[in-house]
Amino acid sequence: MSVLREINIRKALDENDRGHPESLNRLIYSMNDSSTSAADCTKIFVLSCDCAAEIHSKKKSRVCQQFIDALFGQSCKRWMCKLQKEKIIENTNGTNETTKKTNDVGLAYSELVLTLVSLDASYVNVACRMIASCLVPESPTQTEEDFELVYILSTKLCRLFPTSVEVLGTHVRSFFPHHSTFSWKLQMYLKNCLRITQNNLGLLSFVMETAVTRIISLDVEIKLDQFEESQQDSVIFELEETHIDNSSSDHFSAMRAALKRQQQEIVELASKLDLMMLEMFIFFERIIVESSNQKGKKDEKIIISPKVLFEELMLQFDRIICKTHRSKYTQFLIFYFCCRDVEFARTFLIHLHEGLEDKSNHHIHRMTMASYIASFVARCKVLKEQDVIASFSHLVGWLHQYLAEFKATHTEDIFPTLEVNAIYYSVCQAMMYFMCYHHELLANPSVEVAKEISISTEHCAYLKECHFEELLGAPFHPMQVCLVDVVEEFQQVMNPLGLIPPLPSSFSNTLKNAQSLRFQLQGDGSAARVNGTESLVEVYFPFDPYLLKNSSRFITPYFREWVRPGQESEVDVESEQGETSSSSEEDEDEEQNFRDMTSPTPSPSFSPMALSPMGISPDFTSDILKHLKKTMK
Numbered sequence: 001m002s003v004l005r006e007i008n009i010r011k012a013l014d015e016n017d018r019g020h021p022e023s024l025n026r027l028i029y030s031m032n033d034s035s036t037s038a039a040d041c042t043k044i045f046v047l048s049c050d051c052a053a054e055i056h057s058k059k060k061s062r063v064c065q066q067f068i069d070a071l072f073g074q075s076c077k078r079w080m081c082k083l084q085k086e087k088i089i090e091n092t093n094g095t096n097e098t099t100k101k102t103n104d105v106g107l108a109y110s111e112l113v114l115t116l117v118s119l120d121a122s123y124v125n126v127a128c129r130m131i132a133s134c135l136v137p138e139s140p141t142q143t144e145e146d147f148e149l150v151y152i153l154s155t156k157l158c159r160l161f162p163t164s165v166e167v168l169g170t171h172v173r174s175f176f177p178h179h180s181t182f183s184w185k186l187q188m189y190l191k192n193c194l195r196i197t198q199n200n201l202g203l204l205s206f207v208m209e210t211a212v213t214r215i216i217s218l219d220v221e222i223k224l225d226q227f228e229e230s231q232q233d234s235v236i237f238e239l240e241e242t243h244i245d246n247s248s249s250d251h252f253s254a255m256r257a258a259l260k261r262q263q264q265e266i267v268e269l270a271s272k273l274d275l276m277m278l279e280m281f282i283f284f285e286r287i288i289v290e291s292s293n294q295k296g297k298k299d300e301k302i303i304i305s306p307k308v309l310f311e312e313l314m315l316q317f318d319r320i321i322c323k324t325h326r327s328k329y330t331q332f333l334i335f336y337f338c339c340r341d342v343e344f345a346r347t348f349l350i351h352l353h354e355g356l357e358d359k360s361n362h363h364i365h366r367m368t369m370a371s372y373i374a375s376f377v378a379r380c381k382v383l384k385e386q387d388v389i390a391s392f393s394h395l396v397g398w399l400h401q402y403l404a405e406f407k408a409t410h411t412e413d414i415f416p417t418l419e420v421n422a423i424y425y426s427v428c429q430a431m432m433y434f435m436c437y438h439h440e441l442l443a444n445p446s447v448e449v450a451k452e453i454s455i456s457t458e459h460c461a462y463l464k465e466c467h468f469e470e471l472l473g474a475p476f477h478p479m480q481v482c483l484v485d486v487v488e489e490f491q492q493v494m495n496p497l498g499l500i501p502p503l504p505s506s507f508s509n510t511l512k513n514a515q516s517l518r519f520q521l522q523g524d525g526s527a528a529r530v531n532g533t534e535s536l537v538e539v540y541f542p543f544d545p546y547l548l549k550n551s552s553r554f555i556t557p558y559f560r561e562w563v564r565p566g567q568e569s570e571v572d573v574e575s576e577q578g579e580t581s582s583s584s585e586e587d588e589d590e591e592q593n594f595r596d597m598t599s600p601t602p603s604p605s606f607s608p609m610a611l612s613p614m615g616i617s618p619d620f621t622s623d624i625l626k627h628l629k630k631t632m633k
Helices: 011-019 024-033 038-050 052-057 062-071 075-092 096-118 123-135 142-159 163-173 183-197 201-219 223-239 248-296 308-321 333-340 342-357 363-379 387-407 422-443 447-453 483-493 505-513 575-585 587-598 620-632
Strands: 528-530 531-533
Touching: 011 024, 011 052, 011 062, 024 038, 024 062, 024 531, 038 096, 052 062, 075 575, 096 123, 123 142, 123 163, 123 201, 142 163, 142 183, 142 201, 142 363, 163 505, 163 531, 183 201, 183 248, 201 308, 223 342, 223 505, 248 308, 248 528, 308 333, 333 342, 342 363, 342 531, 363 387, 363 575, 387 422, 387 447, 422 531, 447 587
Parallel strands: none
Antiparallel strands: 528 531
């Protein structure tokens, strides 16, 4: 007969008061014993719940405090694993008895914890700590069913005691495994954290912040381009080794071994990041599908709606993602969510434009917003034609306004410095990148959209109103400073349109060799000097191709790949003729045309009303975003 069936907990407490703790110690031992059955666990919880007030009143006793510690201790995880083993055995025998036992134990334990917490708020911390520790998996074979008890308990605790939400969120953050641990442990813990938020809205902010922080810490450590370079280096080492004597072979063997370890570390980190991103996407998908299925039903209440989750993602974007330089994948969390609903995509795009427009933001932040605008519109397939035109018009209008203000406050003989005007070059580069992806749409808007936003359907009529010759000419000369690849691709799409003179071949070669003009970031955010040449803060495009294998299936359907001009569709006959005519000109004429466009002589001032689709007025800062929002509705 089990020890627990011979002992009454109330009697054990009384004996402990009389100086005989043996019965209570045996009870504590049985609780921590891995062989304790589900029925005995249930009896412990039920009897303890009945005596909860007495247990609490006598907690000053050392043995009684040990009993309370055992209730909140690690034995809970062992009981849960024990139940899973019994479930497998009994299912093999064709019975359903275990399911009933599992529910009994879960309900009894939840009732005990809630009863103790209701007696004294000091139990909130230990209860939350126990719940968070139970979310950490012990085996790669564990599934969500193994943690059902924890899910139920966390839900009840947060609903009955709202103050426990913050405490539980803090412990969930502290128990998050380090990224050096096993990938299955990271993945399962993240899945458990996301699972407990589905019925606890208050936990969403804590869990999302923790998840994004951990994901981005992995993201910034992964350098897949470095991995490719390392593979090339290994080939070089092999070639060089054939020309050295045997005395150096040990040295190169050590180098190859170190290189192999580095490659393996990169692959492992990428695999962990991939699995964590996969869990996030699956969670997003579950919320979206459940919300869609519940539309029109009054008997079901959605705890977390897609709108609430999107707003939380926006907060994490502002707090963490956009402030992390050169993160490669974390930003695709909000990219995916935007792609599931065009209204979310428009809200995000307007938010980016507002971040660029707000002069109270640091110039680094505004430059980042410009990169996000260009990259998001270039890659996101769900945005409508009017959204693309409105966003492009805002960038062009912003550049013209900046240019007009600069000319109004500076004399003609003062040339702009890269450091002071870095934001202009960043936005100009974003505009060129934007144009590389959507030149056909901007040159030939559809009749319906043109009528809706009051622009001409004539070929290139809208682009002519952008006056690129002013933006790319004096005094800033951005094509001499911006990223070489962007400038060259921009020139390729602009040549057939005939909106700017083609770059002379001599200038193109200069760009290719001017690697010192590549943007670099310094700690204070100021411009850097490379080989004595001033350059901008580095601007990157955050939504470059998504290379994580398992989670890429959530991104691929909505992601626009880069297609070089002419590969997607045939160039217009007139544009081809114009390009042929331009290419036949002498190199001296090209040089002169380009000098005319970039000469320091002032060009005609920009008319604020030239960009009719955006209705830009002299009150640029306040009016431009109003028109942008109106156009996107």
